[in-house]
Amino acid sequence: MSEWWRQAVVYQVYVRSFADSDGDGVGDLPGITSRLPYLRDLGVDAVWITPFYRSPQHDHGYDVADYVDVDPLFGTLADADALVARAHELGLRVIVDLVPNHTSSDHAWFRAALAAEPGSPERARYLFRTGRGADASEPPNNWRSVFGGPAWTRVGDTDQWYLHLFDSTQPDLDWRNPEVPAMFADVLRFWLDREVDGFRVDVAHGLLKEEDLRDQTGQEVSSDTFDVGGLAEDAPMWDQPEVHDVYRQWHAILAEYDGDRMAVAEAWTRTVESNAAYVRPDELHQAFNFDWVMAPWSATAYADVIERTLPALAAVGGTPTWVLSNHDVQRHATRYGGGAVGRARARAATLLSLTLPGSAYLYQGEELGLEDVDVTPEHRQDPSWFRTGEPGRDGCRVPIPWAGDRAPYGFGPGAAQPWIPQPEGWAALSVEAQQSDDGSTLAFYRRALALRREWLGGAGDEVSVSVHDDVLTVRRGDVTLAVNCGSVAAALPAGEPLLATGPADGGLPPDTAIWVRTG
Template identity: 70%
Template sequence: MADLNDPTVTWWRNAVVYQIYVRSFADSDGDGIGDLPGITSRLPHLADLGVDALWITPFYTSPQHDHGYDVADYRDVDPLFGQLSDADDLISRAHELGLRVVVDLVPNHSSDEHEWFQAALAAEPGSPERARYLFRDSEDGKPPNNWSSVFGGPAWTQVDDGQWYLHLFDSSQPDFDWRNPEVPEMFEGVLRFWLDRGVDGFRVDVAHGLFKEASLRDQVVDSDVEPASGAHEMVERQVTDEPMWDQPEVHGVYRSWHDILDEYGPDRMAVAEAWTSTVESMAKFIRPDELDQTFNFAWLLAEWSAETFAEVITDTLASVASTDASPTWVLSNHDVTRHVTRYGGGAQGLARARAATMTMLALPGSSYLYQGEELGLEQVDVAPEFRQDPSYLRTGEVGRDGCRVPIPWSGTEAPYAFGPGAEQPWIPQPADWAPLTVEAQTGDPTSTLEFYRDALRVRRDFAWTAGEAVEVVGTDNDVLTFRRGPITVVLNCGDAPVELPDGEVLLASGPVEGGKLGPDTAAWLR
């Protein structure tokens, strides 16, 4: 087993990383919103769980129109979440507990309250201030092109003097012009600022979006297909004309970032959120001189099917085979419906979620967990008056609020010790969550929390020694069987019990009776 505290070890290659949505993890001051001191106070939970690192969503100065993904100052902490010293304390305490810290970086766009954009609004068309963003003229009073915002509606907003600025997300999130040398220079300074404070890595938001085709031409759109919206849209879609995404110039940025990370030592890393149309284009982000990992959303998007899971495993491993990177696996995050709900909800959804998680954890590479999944939380149907997702506010369609409800820690009623106050947090918690708290599940051998603790403990025994080769044995009768070194994994996606192969059962996600694995259940054997 590797020593993940050894600075010469590429700790992320087989790590388990726990995503913290900062607003919804733990509140220290009773205002109903999670913060950095709250995270620090709950770090022992992550150490007990058995993860190797935490990834924290943006906590920088922000007007919070997109809950921190609209950054006004990349080198400070928003007062809502604390102050810089709180970030230092969190990093220090995490390191004391043997946990690495990955922070979110948002380089595609800033907040419209960033000092650069405020200067751009005050300046004239054609000025150096406007050249940091994508301002354009329009002859007919219409947007400069037909691009759509990820959050709905046009991707352009007009300012008082008639020019338009591009925002692939909310109108409060203007896109930078990465062809302006001031932009990469600024972000290199941001990287160094946080590396100097001790962070171990960066999760790069919209990593495929920094450059747009220089002409900003119209997107050619099939009449039967909505325009591609890129990140945050969790549907499979074959769109080949994407002048706003995945341009070749972006790779020069990540080569320069690679050099900066290397200056700070071989144990600093970056992982890309890069939505690309092919596995080949995804692999370009993780060439040896670029980023270390990229999220693999194919596992998240896969239907409940042995054959589909087998295809994802095979394709994913093939896509990284030409690089020196390790694959990643993820089932939930702050942008998608929680996987218990995606798999049908209730007892069946939970059983499938545990089985899929266990299968994922056995694969070579890193697994990324989303806060609350270790408690078996489902998607919450948030009442319209409490929804805050900008995609909902722009389109009226239910957005991502349901996976962002603050998690329950203890007690029998909301706020379940989320914070010191007695009031509901920023998104109200369901009244039936008392059995799901960390306190309620601790010590219960049948609970999802104890299942996660067991799985991560057992995983540590083979994660670094079982090798990176996976042999898919078969998918007959909707049962996936694969081998990784001495470990055999069986995932029963069918509707009848199946005989397990010979071997010692190390762990199962549900009951194993008479040597048979029930439906919606996975097992590890050695």
């Protein structure tokens, strides 16, 4: 039997925005535990939970102050254990987020570094350097933060600066210092001993930088999609060869434990081949396919990503991932145009993703048809907003609606708005409202996941892909998918209809996909 993760459907929980158990307006671990039966009934195989460790929350948990404890905002270690145990009772695996590129500036190591002298062992755990210019008032190099502005912050009025590829409260670690990999080996074992099934590795391509920290040449890639670097032609801070040594060590640790423990990389790279390098047999197990996230609504674009991805992964014995939304990008219903058109295209793209071999990663709320929310400036909390003045990622992080006709829509007890206010008009999108509606997006997801398990669970990795007149056709096993990305209706593929994303009587309308049984 192959490893569970190779064909899994994984549901991402953004912990702050999934379910609040205590009425403080912020999601927490007991809230997640209470909703696990919903995920079981949805039909997913695993849940990935964003960071819940001790943190000052400057970047909502991706600034970790203690990797082996739970922030009181989210609960306790006992709550984490209870969540894992309950998930396993329900047949769900649990993947937790690991943030190894940087710590919080509140981490004991960084506080010790600031208190120590330049050149000290405490500072050697991070990337402190002397500034440029006669008075050291200029950053040590020209690198830019992913969140905007310089990637360096000066230590008081000294000549020392520290590197942070993200917010200034997230200092980058020096992975060439042996204390750093040793600490994270302990962190891995701590959570593996608590029976977690895997790790999502944040900024997996960023741990090692070119040792001389030279200037970057050229311009960083700009994109409408949030990325964490790695796409520029010259990127001395990303995707360095030595990073793969780290993952070979982690692979060995994961292999010590039973149950096919796994790790999936958030690795933004320039080519599918460099992305596939992260899932060679002795490294990590999966890597997110961000080419799929960034592909436009286009039959030829989708076909191109599929036809580049599958051979690259097959060459290293890996299986691909297919993800359309997460906590860092616009929800795909919005990205594909918003409104009725965007929602229709989102369903169709989801059915396409579920057709393909490998794992599908879903983002909380997409099964409800949620779109990005236009969060007003006074309620924005993404650190990139404060550094750039751009809206940032808050719009895809608004807490999801569970029940009722007004905020907080059953998100938690009480009547107060949650940490990011929910919009009016979400009552019809709540879980409660969609549960009894056979035409709802939630009903579609449940049917699609059940049929995927039934018809594609043993279909193998071979696919045939073709494009004709803006219609993409994918055949895998006994199932053929057709998705119409054009502007006029197309002929239906021959076979017994299994599921369509919209009305498909007598033809396949634009922005619609269908599964038919052809075997």
